[in-house]
Amino acid sequence: MRPVGSKYLLEEPLGRGATGTVWRARQREAAGAEAAVAGHPGETVAIKVLKEELASDPDVVMRFLRERSVLLRLTHPNIVRTRDLVVEGELLALVMDLIDGPDLDRYLRQNGPFSPVAAALLTAQIADALAASHADDVVHRDLKPANVLLAGSEDDPAGLRPMLTDFGIARLADSPGLTRTHEFVGTPAYVAPESAEGRPQTSAVDVYGAGILLYELVTGRPPFGGGTALELLQRHLTEEPQRPGNVPLPLWTVIERCLRKNPGERPSAENLARALRTVAEGIGVHATPAQAEAAMGVAALLGPDPSPTPVPGQAPAGASDPTQVLPTTGRPGDGAPAYDPDAATSFLPHVGGPGPGGPGRGGSDEGATQVMPSMPPGTPPGGGDGPGPEEPHPWQTQLRAARDRNEQTQIQPLDPEQDPLRRRPQRRPAPQQPPQQHQPPPQPRQRARQQQPQQPYAPAPQHRPEPQPQRYEPPRPPAPRREPRPPRQRTSNPMRIPGLGCLKGCLFMVLVFVLICVLVWNFTPLPEWWDQGRQFWEDTKDWVGEAWTWMTEFGNAAEELPTDLPSELPAGN
Known part of the structure; x- marks a missing residue:
């Protein structure tokens, strides 16, 4: 979640457009008196955050602040209400009511075209919204299905209520900084001819967009x-x-009148809404003969707007007219005509100062118009300290200096031999002074003189060696340029745990060793050798055990033998 200002909190994006991103947001606290709707904490709203190029344009920011009251008071049942405007650093956002429904463009792609009656009634509500905005001197200039939200249930087309949005964006985007980049504000598929040609725009551009929208609602595609x-x-x-084949003639009359190339021949938004309702009543299956006859005569209801709402901030009428040549007025006796509309633009005669080219040459005593100020008084024209005939004027020198100061500093590589910071001064050792002769100790009178205070700034003259000129070490040859180090490869260990590289190497070696052991055990006679060795070990162990038992028994038998022999032998024969 991201806070916007001190009262709103963005939750998730709902969609992105050419001018910004729409977010689902939640209100943290009630808005102040500057907002049109105070709201309450926890209420869900929609916030459109404008793109950075709009927020960074100072003209848009100033228009954003200046048009606050116009955008906040623009209310109508078929217009998405603007609740608040947020300016926070380089962030501009419009807080609007949240409409839980699809836009008309997505609805058309999912469900197909409308019936002629439904398309006429839906467009009539949009025309009502346009009439209300034109009454407040607000021209939308970007009317298209993507800017129409549908409130209500999608399962019931008759209960859908169109909500026109992005009124504030169209008004804010009309700034000098953006119109220099984009010749018109709008979408090429829905733009009026006068917008495409750069002519002055009025509320008729919205009626043209309503005609294209009505055509698309019936056919499923723009004309x-x-x-x-x-x-x-x-x-x-x-x-x-x-005219498509499925469009009734009364409805086509309305579409054709809205798509006129001349904006003065298009009806007003109010007349368009009235005519569309008349057509919807006359082309339905339950229409009476009177209603059908009124629908056939719908052209009488499509009267043009006598005072269309102009788009603010445009050049006045006649600003784009070609430059006209001023008529020349001849003097009496000159033989020049009093008015010649085809004559070339004439130049005023040059009037010089006193001298050969002075007033007698032009016939007037007025001073000549000079491009640069005259020379300072008392400066000779070609001698002394002033500039000569071939030297530049003092004002030219000052202008050239000012122009040089405004030039940007160019960064260029400097030769190391010409770099004074790399030259280190090397001073030669001072010449040895001759040893001074031994002087006798000073007498008492001289000692008293030495103890007297000396006069300030009058030191006793001493014999000092003449200062030797400072000599610098000759420039050293440039050091060999080091080759740039290759860029360090980024490891897959973003945490950079100390010792982890060595541990991974050890684990890899253990894994390789285990793999080798498995291969040797399965693909070599090592198991047979192991069994033979184990059998030999068992036999050896049994033989050693038997030998140890025999030696133990032999030792026990030796201990049981008598140690003392009898002293007397038995008598023999």
């Missing part, structure tokens, strides 16, 4: 398609839309 934006704009300027 003009193309591979590139340039092809789309060219078709908006030159081609006329063709």
